[in-house]
Amino acid sequence: MANTAQNLTIGPVHTHLIHLTGFMLMGFVSVMGANLMETVYIGRIGTIELAALGFTFPLVMTLQGITMGLSIGASSVVARSIGNDDWPRARKLITHCFVLAAIFILVVIVVTWWSLAAIFELLGANPKIVDLSTGYMRLWLLGLPFFTVAMVGSTMMRAAGDAKTPGYLMTVGSLLQIGLGPLFIFGLFGFPKMGLSGAAVAFIVARFVGLLMYGWAIQRSELISKDMSGFLTSCKDILHVGTPAIASNLVSPIGMSVITRLLAGHGAVVVAGFSVASRIEAMIMMIIFALSMSVAPFVGQNWGRQAFDRVKLALKFANGFVLIWGAVAYLFLYLTGAFLVSMINDDPSVVEAATWYLLIAPLGIGFMGVMVNSTSAFNALGKPMPPLIISVLQMIVIGIPMALVGNHFFGYQGIFAGVVATVTLLGTVSWLWLRSEITRGIAANREPA
DSSP: OOTTOOOTTSSOHHHHHHHHHHHHHHHHHHHHHHHHHHHHHHHHHOHHHHHHHHHHHHHHHHHHHHHHHHHHHHHHHHHHHHHTTOHHHHHHHHHHHHHHHHHHHHHHHHHHHTTHHHHHHHTTOOHHHHHHHHHHHHHHHHHHHHHHHHHHHHHHHHHTTOOHHHHHHHHHHHHHHHHHHHHHHHOGGGOOOOTHHHHHHHHHHHHHHHHHHHHHHHHHTTOOOSOOTTHHHHHHHHHHHHHHHHHHHHHHHHHHHHHHHHHHTTOHHHHHHHHHHHHHHHHHHHHHHHHHHHHHHHHHHHHHTTOHHHHHHHHHHHHHHHHHHHHHHHHHHHHHHHHHHHHHOOOHHHHHHHHHHHHHGGGGHHHHHHHHHHHHHHHHTTOOHHHHHHHHIIIIITHHHHHHHHHHHHTHHHHHHHHHHHHHHHHHHHHHHHHHHHHHHHHHHHSOO
């Protein structure tokens, strides 16, 4: 067994979930903290720059979603192989995933590079914002390969039960980005004053250092194989889950792009307010996303071992927690939302738009938690189509009509309400669907040969 891996099929279920979630949360909070501090820095420059950063958000989500989709595919197969004590196959899959991700992301970067201006124009940005957003993204793309290696490495280590190492490495990289940001954005200590583009430069440098750290950690953890035989077979296994996961991750930015376009109809300050508020909410959501990503390796290993009661108990713990956390988080944001926004940007119009978001959107946090727990579990079981269908329903089939109706009758506040209604409905549907799938899977595995 690799020297940093952990067997998740033995020991108390809640202990494993707390351990995995704790280190994942540490890493996620640091990453989102870096994003939030980037917003704080840019908010000090001006509202136009802050709006330009907001317009990049759907595209950044798209590109990171592609990387995450490949990682999810490999993680599903790797975790079930480890649960079945097939370490040679697990190491080979991890190695092949790195190669596949590198090829894939380079192709995506080339295609994206020449489409940036058209993308931001489609989102409704004015010419000045298009120029600012394009300049930022062309630099940001240079750091995407480094980010991709770190993302894949982090996911593979968690699939092997090692949450500690990626948690520490994510934190170090994010702290570096936070520290470098002011140097390049504001031109401190003799560095060039680059404004919005300086944030992208800080991202590049921080993620390059992360590349070196993850390379060292993966090599040390003995999770890499030199055997490239069966690469096409590995790609097929990875993409069986990875392709629907990529599609699911691409659907979300499409829906986000429509919402951004609708918000742009109410003015750049509303987009700026949405950018600030969504990053504040993302900090609150980090514990939910950390838990859902911890559910995946736990479910994968235990399903591979046919420890079905442990799978059901883990999901019961996870869903109970996110519903409680959702209620607590809403109360916190209801009481402190306006104050938190004003600390980032004190433009009254931005504060008003962001405060409305924080009064409405967080109502769906608990149901969002149930939904992401369910989709993570589906992927861990090697069932990638339900998450894709749920994502399409959330962001397109149900989400966009809800947003359009809300926008028509209530303005941008109605867009936020439409998002909450969609998440509440699909959180319930995803829980019922997963419960049914687990019941059928257990019955199939217990049938006599």
